[in-house]
Each structure stands twice: as structure tokens, then as C-alpha cells.
Amino acid sequence: MDVVGKVGASVGLGFTLIFNAFPSLPFLPLGRTTPALLAAAWMVATGLTGAEEAYRDIDYNTLAFLFGMMALKCLLAKHKFAIYLRRLLLWGRPSWRALLVRVGCLSAVLAPLITNDATCVFLTPIVEEIAISFKYPMLPLMLAICTCANIGSAATITGNPQNVLIGSYGNLSYWKFVVAVGPAALAGTVVNVALLWLYGYDQIIGHRKRNSIDYDDYDDSDDEKQGVSESTWLKEEAQGNQTNQMQHVEQSEYYSDTDVDEAFEDRVGAIGGRGRLGIALSFSLVVMMILFLLGCNVGWSTAGVALVAMAIEGIVTQTSPSWVFKEVDWNLIGWFAGTFIVMVTFGKTEITAQLWSGFIGADADFTAIGPLLKLTVAVLILSNIVSNVPLILLMAPDILAMSDPHEQEYVWVVVAWVSTVAGNLTLLGSAANIIVAELNTTRHLTFLQYLKFGFPTTLLVVALGLVILQSTSAVL
Numbered sequence: 001m002d003v004v005g006k007v008g009a010s011v012g013l014g015f016t017l018i019f020n021a022f023p024s025l026p027f028l029p030l031g032r033t034t035p036a037l038l039a040a041a042w043m044v045a046t047g048l049t050g051a052e053e054a055y056r057d058i059d060y061n062t063l064a065f066l067f068g069m070m071a072l073k074c075l076l077a078k079h080k081f082a083i084y085l086r087r088l089l090l091w092g093r094p095s096w097r098a099l100l101v102r103v104g105c106l107s108a109v110l111a112p113l114i115t116n117d118a119t120c121v122f123l124t125p126i127v128e129e130i131a132i133s134f135k136y137p138m139l140p141l142m143l144a145i146c147t148c149a150n151i152g153s154a155a156t157i158t159g160n161p162q163n164v165l166i167g168s169y170g171n172l173s174y175w176k177f178v179v180a181v182g183p184a185a186l187a188g189t190v191v192n193v194a195l196l197w198l199y200g201y202d203q204i205i206g207h208r209k210r211n212s213i214d215y216d217d218y219d220d221s222d223d224e225k226q227g228v229s230e231s232t233w234l235k236e237e238a239q240g241n242q243t244n245q246m247q248h249v250e251q252s253e254y255y256s257d258t259d260v261d262e263a264f265e266d267r268v269g270a271i272g273g274r275g276r277l278g279i280a281l282s283f284s285l286v287v288m289m290i291l292f293l294l295g296c297n298v299g300w301s302t303a304g305v306a307l308v309a310m311a312i313e314g315i316v317t318q319t320s321p322s323w324v325f326k327e328v329d330w331n332l333i334g335w336f337a338g339t340f341i342v343m344v345t346f347g348k349t350e351i352t353a354q355l356w357s358g359f360i361g362a363d364a365d366f367t368a369i370g371p372l373l374k375l376t377v378a379v380l381i382l383s384n385i386v387s388n389v390p391l392i393l394l395m396a397p398d399i400l401a402m403s404d405p406h407e408q409e410y411v412w413v414v415v416a417w418v419s420t421v422a423g424n425l426t427l428l429g430s431a432a433n434i435i436v437a438e439l440n441t442t443r444h445l446t447f448l449q450y451l452k453f454g455f456p457t458t459l460l461v462v463a464l465g466l467v468i469l470q471s472t473s474a475v476l
Helices: 003-021 033-045 051-057 060-078 081-090 096-114 116-134 138-153 161-170 174-211 220-225 230-245 247-251 257-263 267-293 298-317 323-327 330-347 351-359 369-385 388-400 405-424 431-439 447-475
Strands: none
Touching (some): 003 330, 003 388, 033 051, 033 330, 051 330, 060 081, 060 096, 060 116, 060 323, 060 330, 081 096, 096 116, 096 138, 116 138, 116 431, 138 174, 138 405, 138 431, 138 447, 161 298, 161 405, 174 267, 174 405, 174 447, 267 298, 330 351, 330 388, 369 388, 369 405, 405 431, 405 447
């Protein structure tokens, strides 16, 4: 590509990245999707790429995965998935320490299955309601949701969009990826929860003094002696919340007063006549995981399972499942499509190849400390500047150019791990963090509050994960 072409591609890239970072500029509230599609149109209109090439540059596997996961999330939300999560978190009336561990672990387990973003959508309003009910400090629990979701999502190819991209570009096996990165995600979650425990201790002490309460004096055996069952206590607690503490939840899309009532009835009664549909939906998720493990295409397997689940819902309820299409975030899918075209076209300028060669080295040995450290630092920083998905698209040509297939797979796994955990570095590093900050209506999570915890935990977890990957990458 000549100099004029490089300048034109750079303009399109810059336009996209500016609005990725600042979607609501003064006098230019364009969001992220419109600028990405405008830049893609610019690339085609100016001849920087052909129309047919642009169509081929789009990774339809990733788009199919996004659609499938969003559709499944809508179905799960409709059929009271959040209610069961709440019952799980409240089982045994946990102390703040037990609740913090449960939230972190549940978030880390759900994220690799339903993505980190969907996990935060489900858990944030539930945990907020519980924290208010028990008068627990909100901040450590909110941090547990997003940071553990990000770490946990690194364990599978389907945990987040950048992993789907990496799995597609690197042609990585689902189960091999789990074996390689899963131990790092597990260890990282343990370290992150431990740090949250230490981080939250001072807040717990201050919160206890301000509210004159002690969370650890309650003895569950007192209820048992008085013949109070868990389900009875839960129902009474829910009724108290309705009248006193949870008026703001009444407007929640994910958690209404009706849901609070039904959550503490018998499980079959809670879902009423839709019990068969709930079972069918759960079975669909199991089938999807089996397809992944069998090596089927991740994106189209997810979309296919979602469409089957929609068809089952239509048959059981005798209503059209077309409402799901209205709930899907087509803006996000449009942003991905535009970003694919922009990033792949910019990659043809070979500017990124020159930067890669200059900073890391064209023939770098990533089993050595130096190149691995340079790659880690670059991914950590750039993931928080240009976002992880565009970064993967920019780095893909250089990684694919490696001659050693095993080393290429290792680098893909390292980039997947670092780019995912890098989302914990700052509040703006991951969409999951923004979701938690926006859905939490009682205490807004600020950039500095997040950075105080996110910075140290990210560095520790990334370093620990890299050490573990040195051993587990042998399965690739």
C-alpha cells in the first residue's frame, strides 16, 4: 500500500479508536457503532479495500456467537435465571466474608459459560439487593463481580469476544484451550478473591462502625431452634425488602417485585407452567457445551442452539419468539462488523508489522523472558487504550506470520490471557466493568476507586497466569 493509502487507512483507524474511547464527545454524540461503520465505508469508498474483500474481512463466526449468546441471555432472563442465582447466593444466610467468596466464585464460573458481560448483567442487581438487605459494603462486592468475571472468562474460547476471535484465527481446540488456560484462570480467581478480602476488610470495619452492626454475631442455629426454615426466612426477608429497602429495584428490568415474591416459593411454583421450558433451556445449554467439546464451530453452534431454544419457547408458550430479535443488541454486532473491516484493512498497511518487529522482534523466542515480557506489557497497555478486540485484529497478521505452529498457539494463548485480565486494570478496560458501574444504582463505581484495586490485582494475576501457562501450554 502506498503512502496515500497508509494515510487514508490511518485516518479511518484513528476515527474509529477515538469514538471507541469517547463515544459521547461534545457536539458529537455518535456512539461507537456509527463511527466504526463510517470508517469501514470510508475504507471501501476510497479504494483502500474492495467490497468483496470487506465482506471476507468480517469474521461471521464471531458475529454468530454474539447473536447466539445475546439470544440465550434474553431467554435466561425471561425464565427467571436470576432468581436461582439469588437463592444460591443467599443459601444459609452468609456472612459478608462468605458472600464475597460466593459472588467471586459464581462470577468466575458463569463467565466462561455465558460470557463475562452477561454474567455482570445478571449478578449486579442481585448482589446490590443483597448488600442493601444485609447492610454490607457495596464496593468490594461490585469489584468481585466484574474482576472475577473477567478472569474467569479467560478460561474458555467462549468466555468473551476476544477469545472467540483468537480461537477462530488460531484454529484452537475448545478443550485444549480450557486445559491450557483454565488452571491460570482458577489460580487467578483465588488470588483475586483473597485480595478482595483484604481490600474489603477496612471498608467492612468502617461500615460496621457507621451502622453499629456486627455481621458475624448471627448464629444460624438460633433459627433452627425456633423452627424457622431457610425458605421461611427468605420469604420474610423478601417482604421486608419490598416495603422498606428496595423501592429502586421496582424499576429494574432484571428484578421486579413479582420476581422477589416468586423467588421464595417452591421452585416449580416459581416458574409455574413454564417448568418444561426451563428444563429445555437448561438442556440446550448442555448441548451447546457438548458441541464445543466435540470441536464444532463455536459461533454457529451457539447461534444454532439459541435458535432451537427460541423455537422450543414458541412451541411451549404458543407465542412467537420474535421478541428475542428485538432484544438482541444489533448495535454491538454492527460495531464488530465495522471494526473487522477497519482493522483488517489497516493491517494491510504493514504499519503494525513494522511496530511489532521494532518493539518485540520479527523472530522473537517467546519462551524467553525478554520477548514474553515485551508482549505482555504491550498487550496490557494497548488493551486499555484501543480495547482488546481491535488489538487482537491488529496483532493477528503478525502472530499468523510465525513459522512455528506450536509457538503460534502459545502466543495466542498468552495474548488471550493477558488481554482478558488486562480488562481489570482500569474501569474502562472492559465492557463488564462498565456494566457493573452502570447497573449499580446505589453507589457509583469511580475510576480511582476501581484503579486502587484493579491495578495491583491485574499485575499479580497476569504474572501468576504466565507462570502457569509455561507448564500447561504443552497440551497445545
